[in-house]
Amino acid sequence: MTDSKPTRLERIVTEGGAQAAILTIANPPLNLFDNAVFEAIAADVEDLTADPPRAVLLRAEGKLVSGGVDVHIFDGLSAAEGAQLWQALFARIIHPLEALPCPVIFSAHALCLTAAFEIALACDIILAAPKAKFGLVETVVGLTPSMGGPQRLAERAGSGRAREFVMTADLYDARTMADWGVVNAVHEDVDTAAHALLTKLADGPTRAHAATKEIVGAWRSGGVAHADSVTPQVSGPLFATDDLRGAVKSFLEIGPGKATYTGR
Template identity: 30%
Template sequence: MSNHVSCTISEGIAHVRLNRPDKLNALTLDILEDLVSTARELLRDKTLRAVVVSGEGDAFCAGLDFASVMRDPAGVAKAFIPRPLRGTNTFQEAPWAFRRIPVPVIAAVHGHCLGGGLQIALAADFRIATPDSRWSVLEGKWGLIPDMSGIQALKELVGIDRAKLLTMTA
């Protein structure tokens, strides 16, 4: 695991922290892989009672760090390849793996919760946010499809009709 994702367990409560505060916890390919492996480790822990996902510093997660990710075109291409067991790619599996954990997963959101960060928060069972948190998915403005499983989670959380309404209003 990189030093940009930490996981500590105390009294059955796992604390998963994005730890890249200088970049508002923006996601890199390594962080996405670390989130997948962390969720898989937690899935195997039978003593676990809950998981809290949070971000260090001023933000929960500012989304994908495009500058960092685009420096590795081969890594991006590999990250889009579906994994054989689940059929999800790395971008999708990073949030979706937390949905498979059989205990409550809580996203503790503060500051920016953007793009991929929002999709990670949507994968949690509960989202607790500070009043000053800022949530947004900007992919639609750029002609991109937000495909990290957040749209599927949003549809399940609020229903397809409300999800479409929410994605169409600015």
């Protein structure tokens, strides 16, 4: 990381030889989301889109994941400018992040507010430390979360929970969020757990993971019937991959758990 860039994108190679990536937010002391942070994350996501790894981990350094958005970026915006801000953040961060053809993990070690949590909700899997807390507190400035947080929270926890979460602007702990189905797992050492999961997913069948994301995305946009209709053309091509052919061969010859995946 340089002094001019509040994020760091590292590409690593697992022991199994797979490429993974770690995107770290580092904008001390509170990791506030200002224009520089949004621009840096957008640039990092563009980099990942241009050259996708086999798995991605988003995390933050410091005492907090994020204290939220620097409210200065809202000051003086017109209605049209506000709408343009959200359109840009969807187009440059949220939608491209969701569209990455590989698993994306978010690790929350502490307080995670507003934009950081909305980005977490755009990831495939969310891990949290027991002390982590989450909030969409935009109502304190007369705003509603507008980077996709309410609808993605509703998808995971139900519409009633989403309305409660946003309207009260309360903070909710990791265990509660896990009970709601928002957080996938709570770990005492969340950083170690996140890196282990990153390695496991990166060493796995990335083409199959991408197909899973596409099928689930079809369900999100059109329900079960739509997902059923796209599954054959999404899953069928997997039979032509070295991953599937090699895994089936190893399964038949030496049993499950011995396959080595190379495809992307």
